[in-house]
Amino acid sequence: MTNTYCQTSFIYISCYQGDDKVQIKKDEVRLKILEVATDEFLKRGYENASMRMIARKAHTTQGNIYHYFHNKEILLEEILLPTIENIEYMMSKHIENEKANPLTKEKALEKLKELENDFDSSEFSCFFDKKVVILLKLESSSLLERKEKILQSLTEHLQEYFSINDEAHYSEIVLNMLVECVKHVLIEHENLDNAKAEFFKFFNLLVNGIISQIG
Known part of the structure; x- marks a missing residue:
């Protein structure tokens, strides 16, 4: 037994x-x-x-x-949805925080320095993820609408935050330049620290130009 x-x-x-x-x-x-x-x-x-x-x-x-x-669509969703949800959450948090704080030239320069010194703790760190490149290059799939909403939200935020008169679609042009820069540095650099260093060379140049127009 x-x-x-x-x-x-x-x-x-x-x-x-x-x-x-x-x-x-x-x-x-x-x-x-x-x-x-x-x-x-x-x-x-x-x-x-x-x-x-x-x-x-x-x-x-x-x-x-x-x-x-x-199918391939479900595979894409498994890869991208956590990244998309993180971006949506972080950008919503950033936009809400900045609504109550009108921007001055001095404050903008101060924020730019803070961002460069402590980028990893900022809301913008969510964009330094290789999967963001997949999202930005996306031309089809059910996730395309989510991508377009993110870009539209960022365009509107740029326009409002920097008080841009957008008759010439300036904020859209600025965002397109930033998007291309993010794609470039993430593709070219395996090391994210190197990618950030190269990105900030361009970002500082671009944002300083915008800040100089603030009254």
């Missing part, structure tokens, strides 16, 4: 441990697919990346990918 119980317990424990190993393996495959897909979307853009290439680089089959992600 005791031997039978021990044997049964051993089989149960072995099966349980086996299930754990299978789950770990599944998690590893899923993470590998996400890692490779992120890299492919960065290099080729979402529209030009193929599930076949992602499968090959993840050392799995295209059919197996669909066990984890039903």
